[in-house]
Amino acid sequence: MNSRTLVRAAAGAALALVVSVPAHAQLGALRRAAARAAGNAAVSGATQQAQQQQAASRPASSALGGNVLELTPAVLDRFQQSLAAEDADRRAAAQRLAALKTPEQYQQCTLSWLMSPVGKALTDRVTTVASSGDQQAMVQLSNEMKASEEHACGPDPSERGRMQSNAQAHAAQAGLEAGQFTPAQYGIIKERIVPFCRAAATAPASGDVRLQGSGSGVFWVYTATEAAALRERCTALMQGIGNNS
Numbered sequence: 001m002n003s004r005t006l007v008r009a010a011a012g013a014a015l016a017l018v019v020s021v022p023a024h025a026q027l028g029a030l031r032r033a034a035a036r037a038a039g040n041a042a043v044s045g046a047t048q049q050a051q052q053q054q055a056a057s058r059p060a061s062s063a064l065g066g067n068v069l070e071l072t073p074a075v076l077d078r079f080q081q082s083l084a085a086e087d088a089d090r091r092a093a094a095q096r097l098a099a100l101k102t103p104e105q106y107q108q109c110t111l112s113w114l115m116s117p118v119g120k121a122l123t124d125r126v127t128t129v130a131s132s133g134d135q136q137a138m139v140q141l142s143n144e145m146k147a148s149e150e151h152a153c154g155p156d157p158s159e160r161g162r163m164q165s166n167a168q169a170h171a172a173q174a175g176l177e178a179g180q181f182t183p184a185q186y187g188i189i190k191e192r193i194v195p196f197c198r199a200a201a202t203a204p205a206s207g208d209v210r211l212q213g214s215g216s217g218v219f220w221v222y223t224a225t226e227a228a229a230l231r232e233r234c235t236a237l238m239q240g241i242g243n244n245s
Contacts (some may be wrong), residue, residue: 061223069183069224071192076233081190083240086175090244092165096242100157110152118148175244190241195220196227197234203227 024048066068101109113119122145150156151205155163176186195211197201203209209222222230230237 013043019034032148064223065148067182067188068192069185069189070223071189071229072204073082073229075189076130076237078181079186079193080233080236080240082175082181083244084239086171087180087240087243089171089174090167091170091181096155097153097160097163097167100160101154103157106153106157111150113149113221116152118152192222193230193234193237194241196222196230197238200234 061070068074100106114123122141125141129141131201172183175181176183179186181189195213196209203211204227207224207227209224209227211220211222213219
């Protein structure tokens with residue numbers, strides 16, 4: 001049962017209570033419910049505060065594990081390879097998109113292709129293949145015609161949106177493969193590098209580093225090994241991340 005269903009069910013129960021229970025009983029029930037809610041909130045707040053204080057006192061190494069890799073020089077080497085591969089793939093895709101013909105140019109090119117010997121030969125085969133009823137042969141001929149037309153005129157510019165979407169996914173996959181990361185590992189590494197490098201000038205020069213996050217009791221934590229490795233590469237890492245943003 002999701003949260004909205006729970007809220008509706010609670011509201012329905014409250015309405016039934018108001019209709020069926022005398023006023024003095026309603027007031028008592030509401031007061032008791034309010035007291036319980038206040039008590040639960042106090043317990044929840046105290047628990048959250050205790051958890052945050054415990055998190056703030058734990059060694060940075062306790063945050064590692066699972067998809068959170070220690071940012072050693074070897075891991076950062078792989079990460080920079082990922083960034084470079086992702087950037088190169090994006091640039092290649094951008095060049096392909098820039099080379100697309102305008103719709104008018106593409107239409108003129110396809111008409112010229114249809115009138116060419118290659119285009120005529122392929123279109124002449126359509127009637128023969130269609131009359132045979134061979135579906136597999138028809139699909140094969142359709143693919144052959146599409147490949148020949150694209151070879152002559154380039155991709156259809158009406159497919160630009162799909163090409164852009166595919167290019168983004170392809171570049172991201174190229175980055176993952178280059179560094180041999182899972183998507184979660186790759187994303188977490190990016191998320192951890194940025195706050196450290198933005199605060200590197202004011203971060204402690206040695207030992208574990210703990211930086212204030214975006215909420216009370218929320219911290220970015222780094223081992224001494226991570227902090228030392230990151231300091232040497234922050235400029236290159238931030239540039240690489242910016243290139244792929």
